[in-house]
Amino acid sequence: MTSYKIWDPLVRVFHWSLVAGFTANALLIDDDSKLHEWIGYAVLALVGVRILWGIVGPKSARFSSFLPGREAVLDQVSDIATRRRRTHLGHTPLGALMIVNLLVTILAIGATGHLMTTSAFWGVEWVEEAHEALVVWAEISIAAHIAAVLLESWRTGVNLPRAMLTGKKQVPDDINLVK
Ligand code: HEM
């Protein structure tokens, strides 16, 4: 095993705070409360900070280092289809597409949530329906995100959830590594 330091503290704190905030608002907190709005704004702020960090942060956090081209995505699909054991030091190409989907969806949830509190859009049905539909889309995406993380961890032997906790990827020496 070789250990690679990959996720800086901001990325890790962002990830687990986002998990907590999103889960609280989607499943636990009364959605008709002020607390729901404050947690929603906090989640929006987290995503805002992460987007800035994606521009000015260290290499592995930067969008320019992990947003994939078509070829990288097709390579990963072919790795999975042909059971080729290969792993990526940073986000995998498919993982990166999911990250963009989640960040954009969460921003849109926050925007529609905020609209519902304005006098111009208060009680407007399509805004409420959009907020609700976007939350359902986020939940489907998160289920796929978690399944993919578990599948990639099993397929490659790299414990990805642990890396998101400790910041370090422990990569088996017999695997092909894309840096
Ligand atoms: C509300 C639920 C969740 C949301 C919204 C979410 C969102 C995200 C986002 C935005 C990233 C990108 C991180 C960054 O670069 O800043 C990410 C990465 C990651 N997430 Fe989650 N996540 C959720 C739940 C989970 C759970 C439960 C696990 C553990 C099983 C997990 C494991 C990971 C891992 C391992 C990565 C890094 C993937 C890689 O190595 O490419 N996530 N997640």
Ligand code: HEM
């Ligand atoms: C993490 C972000 C958020 C999540 C996961 C979330 C989730 C939800 C859910 C599941 C509902 C119930 C939909 C239904 O079935 O009727 C809801 C309703 C609502 N949300 Fe959010 N929300 C978020 C952010 C926000 C923000 C930022 C605001 C406003 C500042 C907001 C304001 C509202 C309002 C006003 C309702 C309707 C409450 C009612 O009258 O019943 N949400 N939200």
